[in-house]
Amino acid sequence: MKKLWEYVKKRPLIQVVASILTNYNLRGFATGRIYKGNTKIACVPGLNCYSCPGAIGSCPIGSLQAVVGGNRYNFSYYVMGILILFGVLFGRFICGFLCPFGFIQDILYKIQIFKLKVPKKMDQLLRWLKYALLLILVILLPIFLTDEFGTAPPYFCQWICPAGTLGGGLPLILKNKSLRSMLGVLFGWKVTLLILIVLSSVFIYRPFCKYICPLGAIYSIFNYFSFYQMHIDKLKCNGCKACQRHCNMNVEVIRNINSPECIRCGKCKDVCKQGAITSGFKLICKE
Structure with a gap:
């Protein structure tokens, strides 16, 4: 992955x-x-x-x-x-x-x-x-x-x-x-x-x-149930909201990371220092 x-x-x-x-x-x-x-x-x-x-x-x-x-x-x-x-x-x-x-x-x-x-x-x-x-x-x-x-x-x-x-x-x-x-x-x-x-x-x-x-x-x-998904590990997330501040599509990442407005650009994942955000196809992505 x-x-x-x-x-x-x-x-x-x-x-x-x-x-x-x-x-x-x-x-x-x-x-x-x-x-x-x-x-x-x-x-x-x-x-x-x-x-x-x-x-x-x-x-x-x-x-x-x-x-x-x-x-x-x-x-x-x-x-x-x-x-x-x-x-x-x-x-x-x-x-x-x-x-x-x-x-x-x-x-x-x-x-x-x-x-x-x-x-x-x-x-x-x-x-x-x-x-x-x-x-x-x-x-x-x-x-x-x-x-x-x-x-x-x-x-x-x-x-x-x-x-x-x-x-x-x-x-x-x-x-x-x-x-x-x-x-x-x-x-x-x-x-x-x-x-x-x-x-x-x-x-x-x-x-x-x-x-x-x-x-x-x-x-x-289809964003919410498509095979390609974004995922937040609630145990790793510290609620800093850096992901939301850097989201150019203005998605409320913590509340709904698979929002219809998310274009899966991965910027939220890049800025997450906790490594709480993962992405990939549901069949092979370990959440």
Whole structure:
């Protein structure tokens, strides 16, 4: 178990590798074309836009909207099954280690400048926004707001997703003149939203993950009973709360270490001088 944790501690390295593996079609960035190979039918774990020229798989949220809002798709069981599988195995470990857009926010937060703390009541209220976006934009609107052919656009991707704008929209527009001639108010809104999230990520730790991401909302549901778990040894814990003071996701670690907001980054474990915090897969982790 110790060797496993020593590997997991190298989180930035794992994030780099995960980002490259899900976007290794580097030729797409040069040509401005979307990869359409056989792997594109498979969902990757993290938020990674289908339209990103480098993407070799599909985004789970984009796929979920497609199967919910289209009567001509036959992958609904697969998409739901893969989301449940990822959630049951890892919970929000995926957010902390495998999501490219989460990695980008981590990098932005490392910029040496003063940081902002969202007031607790406002923070708790805003946390519910990602669940509202999941329910309304990802599920309900694609079901009920369809065209005459019984299909619906991917509302979250179309109106909100900054990962799609950054990884898909901007690279494609830079390489395709025909797309630049079609830009309008919607693209302006998406770029503005991306800029706001990028800027806020410098001052607030992972604002998109905390308040907006519907994929994080899905994985958070599984956090308490996923195979990958965090654990506090009450006999070793002296109640110093260093773990809580250093938690960038503002989790009340001592009260609920497997909170839906925990992305399993392991920072609480690193700062615990008592060695009271352990983590790993329940089947092999000795608590």
